[in-house]
Amino acid sequence: MLSGLKVFWIFSLIMIVKSYLAWTAVFDGIPPLSPILKEVPFVWITFCLVEYFASKRKMLYYLIVNLLLTGLFFAVIIYHKYYGVIVTYHALQQVNQVTAVSNSVFSLLAPYYLLIFLDIVVIGIYLIYRLRVRKRLGIRAQAPRRTNRALVSAVIVLSLALCLVNTWPNRASMNEIRKAEAMGILNYEAYTLLSSKKENLVDSNQITQDTIDKLKGVSGLENPVYFGKAKGKNLIIIQMESLQNFLINLKIDGQEITPNLNKLASESLYFPNFYQMVGQGNTSDAEFVVNTSFYIPPNEAATQNYPDKQLPSLPKLLQANNYDTATFHTNIVEFWNRGELYKALGWNRYYDQEFYGTDNTVFFGPVDEVLYKKTLPELQKMDAADQPFYAQVISMTAHHPFTIPHELDKIQLPERYQDTMVGDYIRSQNYADWALGQFIQELKDTGIWDNSVIMLYGDHQGLPKYSLTNAEMDLMEEIYGHPYGNLDMINIPLIVSVPGVEPQVIDHVGGEVDILPTAANLLGVSLDNQIHFGEDILNQSYNLLPERYYLPSGSFLNNKALFVPGVWYSDGEETPLAKDSAAQALTSEDEYERALKLLQLSDSYVKQLPDRTDK
Structure with missing residues (x-):
């Protein structure tokens, strides 16, 4: 049997290798010694505790600790591949969603990632084999070697000191990725767990629309353009699954990818500089933001944080x-706790899989063609009533990982796109566009179209840059004409069709939080008594959009650029919206501080709303 010190050093070496694997998958430009200096002290603390407290079966306990730390590294790698953030204990609340999105999870699982568990399998087999041999031969276990507790205590103290050196100076960084890199992954996980504290909420009485507007840098208008232009009209909001803006007017080898969306954009108000504002809840977060004009919470999905509140809503x-x-x-409706969210938002009713059935199911439910076919008669009933209606229709077929059956294909992509996530994404969006085209035509044929405002947008990005291979990133560069980056990734389209309004391309920056006030303006509905963090993007010339989750905290958009902080504000990066913009001075520290304040006010306001009484 290996001596205690040999076991300690062998497992330390194993964890060093795994640390480098995790860092390579998550961080860019790894300093040669960083994984050793930042991860090993934490590892040594756990191993020293085994040495200190385990008098028997130390090898087994080392293996268990190894498994736990390896599982954490593995979770960090997989989570980063999709969200681009470091997973923390908060994500445990979404474990029940993993089985529902198993296709997405497995699509991110490159086979070589599983090699991180290889040593555990080998050592586990060795321990079982050794135990059976000793039992068969009647060999008694050797008396355990006595642990030099003074030496172990010294190593623990030294390791704790190193962990504090890595953690304490970096705790104020806003950028979670940079913070994890500066602290070390294991230290960062421990820090997020141990530093959880009650939020510093702003008194709700101090949160006024005037305060919000001043932080956003906008002011009310006496005679806003388009106010009441569609008064008394229906409102139909179509939320398209994973629809990114680059698809609009995209041609690949002469083939239009989204011909119906292209036509709609050319005949409507089209906002090409529109951006997602979702978090861990993705589609359900988009539903929340659009229907409340509040920002997503700092942790977990809005459906996990806010469904018990009496939410002001569209x-x-x-x-x-x-x-x-x-x-x-x-x-x-149970997926992402939507049933409770819908009650909090105050919908008169919802239609889910119980209504649509389970035929022609792809991923989570029937395909978009079924969605639109069965939704139309319900809209006709509503349109025939004596009152206008607001309907939100949520598509789903073009969902990650986009591997829809080929019998749904409406396009044949070139060979270079075959068997890639980019290619699968494009063909699934092409099908979604085809199904949408059928729906639009039916709305027109039934007369609903001419009596309705139609607002269509993508709920969130479909192609996280962290998930793409080098070859897929090359395909995205071919499409964009430049390397695929953060700004491209979060850019979604907004198309607004208003009866009697001439088509126009509007370059003003907007986000999902702006849909509620924009719709209210078109319908001639006053927002004087409703707090909202968005703005009417038909009437403002400036916007300040805080971003969260898919980008580090402190990220924001204005009308000139996307800003992403580094360790601090001063080492942040700007990405110009316009190709010919100046390289710097497109954003300011004042905007950075105001964006953070807006997030705090939104969090504070929603958390202090009264609880629902219909639970």
Whole structure:
């Protein structure tokens, strides 16, 4: 049997190798000694505790600790591949969603990632084999060697000191990726767990619309353009799954990818500089932001944080103005706790998989063609009533990992796109566009179209840059004409069709938080008594959009650039929206501070709302 010190050093070497594997997958430009200096002290603390407290079966306990730390590294790698952030204990609340999105998880799982568990399998087999041999031969276990507790205590003290040196100076960094890199992954995980504290909430009485508007840098207008232009009209909001803006007017080898969206954009108000504002809840977060004009919470999905609150919302606002309201989604309503969110938002009713059935299911529910076919009669019933209606229709077929059956294909892509995530994404979006085209035509044929404002947008990005291989990144560069970056990734389209309004391309920057006030302006509905963090993007010339989750905290957009902080504000990076913009001075530290303050006010306001009484 290996001596205690040999076991200690062998497992230390194993964890060093795994640390480098994790860092290579998550961080860029790794300093040669950083994984050793930042991860090993934490590892040694856990191993020293084994030495200190385990008098028997030390090898087994080393293996268990190894498994736990390896599992954490593995979770960090896989989570980063999709979200681009470092997973923390907060994500445990979403473990029940993993089985539902197993296709997405497995698509990110490159086979060689599993090699991180190879040593555990080998050592486990060795221990089982050794135990059986000793039992068969009647060999008794050797008396354990006595641990030099003074030496172990010294190593623990030294390791704790190194962990504090790595952690304490970097705790104020806003950028979670940079913070984890500066602290070390294991230290960062421990820090997020141990430093959890009650948030410093701003008194809700101090949160006024005037305060919000001043932070955003906007002011109210006496005679806003388009106000009441669609008064009394229906509102149909179509939320397209994973729709990114680069698809609009995209041709690949002469083939239009989204011909129906292209036509719609050319005949409507089209906002090409529009951006996602979702977090861990993705689609459900988009539903929350669009219907409340609040920002997503700092941790977990909005459906996990806010469903017990009496949320001011677009459905409630329009109901107060004599509108009927309903939301349509082919998934089960329990997914992402939507049932409770819908109650909090105040929808009159919802339609989910119980209504749509389970035929022609892809991923989580029936395909978009079924969604639109079965939704149309319900919209006709609502349109025939004596009151206007607000309906949100949520598509889903073009969902990650985009591997829809080939019998749904409406396009043949070139060979270079075959069997790639980019290619699968494009063909799934091409199908979603085809199904949408059928729906648009049916809305026109039934007369609903001419009596409705249609707002269509993508719920969130579809191609996280962290998930793409080098070859797939090359395909994205071919499409964009430049390397695929953060700004491209979070850019989604907004298309607004308003009866009697001439088509126009509007370059003003907007985000999902702006849809509620923009819709209210078009419908002639007052927001004087409703707090909102978005703005009417038909009437403002400036916008300040805080971003969260998919980008580090402190990231924001203005009308000139995307800003992403580094360890501090001063080493942050700007990405110009316009290709010919100046290289620097497109954003300011004042905007950075105001963006953070807006997030704090939104968090504070929602958390202090009264609890629902219909739970």
